[in-house]
Amino acid sequence: MKPGRLIAKAVLALAGFLAVFPLVWTALNALKNNVDIITRVPKVIFTPTLANISYILGRDSVLTGLYNSAVACGAAVLIGIVLGLPAAYAVARYPNRFAGDIQFFVLSLRFLPPVAVAIPLMVIWLQIGLYDTLPALIVTYSLLTISVIMWLAIPAFQGVPKEIEEAAFVDGYGAYSVFWRIALPVAARSLVGAIAFSFVLVWNEFLIALMLSSSNAKT
Structure with missing residues (x-):
């Protein structure tokens, strides 16, 4: 693969990651409880809950x-x-x-x-x-x-x-x-x-x- 094409794909991948990551992180936080959200070190592994979504839609x-x-x-x-x-x-x-x-x-x-x-x-x-x-x-x-x-x-x-x-x-x-x-x-x-x-x-x-x-x- 030509270097220029490789660089273009890398830039597109980075742009896609920057565009999608905030949406994914917001969705993950919506499934966390308050304790997991306010921790100093963000939790990737947690027990999901629908309480936040139920509260908003209610x-x-x-x-x-x-x-x-x-x-x-x-x-x-x-x-x-x-x-x-x-x-x-x-x-x-x-x-x-x-x-x-x-x-x-x-x-x-x-x-x-x-x-x-x-x-x-x-x-x-x-x-x-x-x-x-x-x-x-x-x-x-x-x-x-x-x-x-x-x-x-x-x-x-x-x-x-x-x-x-x-x-x-x-x-x-x-x-x-x-x-x-x-x-x-x-x-x-x-x-x-x-x-x-x-x-x-x-x-x-x-x-x-x-x-x-x-x-x-x-x-």
């Missing part, structure tokens, strides 16, 4: 927050898929003089810090009576998922060979059929990554959820 506030998070994030990602993927395909396959501006606008939405949009959105939802509701969170999160899915899906669709789509048009497929039966399956791997990334993004969003909810829609 609290109504935690279950309500998980439910609200799942509903808000799931609905926002679904909206992002329904609206973002066709828009990304249109920009990638039917370019016009506004295509560059659209891509820049979509990308510029990620430039804004959350605090810059959280307060105006809170005022808007208060004025129309939707503050501290799941619909408000879903619509707000959808703005994030649509932009992220479009941003990541445009290059994915641009990577689909045009010859395949042209052959489909020759066989009598319409634009919608080509998008649904050709472009989506070919770009599926990249699109799954984009969808997963958008879900993690809105699931981890803290400031917007904090500003737009107080009790009923608390995540």
Whole structure:
């Protein structure tokens, strides 16, 4: 094996270890009792217990927050898929003089810090009576998922060979059929990554959820 390839694999292995180790350690601590957690020398061998998990899941506030998070994030990602993927395909396959501006606008939405949009959105939802509701969170999160899915899906669709789509048009497929039966399956791997990334993004969003909810829609 070439030295460069060996070094690359070693770096990837180290990066994977650094990414996975905190998750594994957190999971192990969740199975420890208090005495095992606070020891100076971390214990690797211990008697596992589910008391901590039972305590957390037994609290109504935690279950309500998980439910609200799942509903808000799931609905926002679904909206992002329904609206973002066709828009990304249109920009990638039917370019016009506004295509560059659209891509820049979509990308510029990620430039804004959350605090810059959280307060105006809170005022808007208060004025129309939707503050501290799941619909408000879903619509707000959808703005994030649509932009992220479009941003990541445009290059994915641009990577689909045009010859395949042209052959489909020759066989009598319409634009919608080509998008649904050709472009989506070919770009599926990249699109799954984009969808997963958008879900993690809105699931981890803290400031917007904090500003737009107080009790009923608390995540």
